[in-house]
Amino acid sequence: MSSARRLLELKRYHSLNAFLRRVFGERVQKVTIDAGFTCPNRDGAREKGGCIYCNAFGSGTGAFKEGLTIREQMLAGMERLARRYRARKFIAYFQAFSNTYAPLEVLKKRYEEALVDERVVGLAIGTRPDCINEEIVKLLASYQERGFMVWLEMGLQSAHNKTLFLINRGHTYEEFLQALKLAKKYDLLVCTHVIFGLPGETPAEMLQTIEKIADLPLDGLKFHELYVVRGSRMEELYRKGAYKPLTQAEYVDLVCEALALLPWRVVIQRLTGDPRPEELVAPAWAREKSKTLRLIEETLVNRDLWQGKYRGEPDPLLKEATAPSRLSPGAYSA
């Protein structure tokens, strides 16, 4: 890529696209997989009813229930993304429910099914901290040893136990820390999810979560606004007037502040949520993904903020000038 193009593409945060380009030397797209898992926070093993913002879809596409195999989902997703972005490499993203919540042999079979051909260069496995044990981590590490990039995505949402209790997460911050320690023992890349706008939290508490996790050995982070979906317990609270979502401006401000608190090495995998329009109850602005992204980028420029600024890290232009042109996943996680 020419240096002019690199500068144009440069963002004030460490985007997943930039990271993947640097590692693989080209565009890599994630293919979302619904692999038919469930969740211990819904089936009663841990809790019943699930997180209060979750509905029966568990962030999934429903493709598995509709009879599409993992292989079929991968092939269809790769074809679509290859057409749209001219991508030639892909990461299988197991998104729906808790994708480590099954016996080891079932996990292995389902992960293997996603590795349809040499175009699949990685796995991203979404799960909960209480669905991790050493055997599972070893299984994921075995894919890394085979040369795949492996991301373990563990939802945290908040570092405040009072909030985790209130939203019925069914795990504590300390359990998250234990699972993270285990994953890092095997050098997995770990990404976590944080939600801004959870009930009962002030903006200061939301940013305290970022401050708490900023020094953890995390490799990636996804930001979400709390949006209310049909069929969730949040919908009842919202309709009773007991919950007021963040405004778009408040959310944008929080994300920009949070980015400035985070070290540059953390790869930002998502800046805003992406609700299905037919499921969304509120806020209406959650439908405006492109606008929210644009506002975040503009606010970073207008306030001269960048990821790592509050930690005294240099601006991204300097970072880009000094970064190696290509990193290996292993080198990144070391």
Ligand code: SF4
């Ligand atoms: S952990 Fe995920 S799938 Fe399970 S209840 Fe919470 S949001 Fe839903």
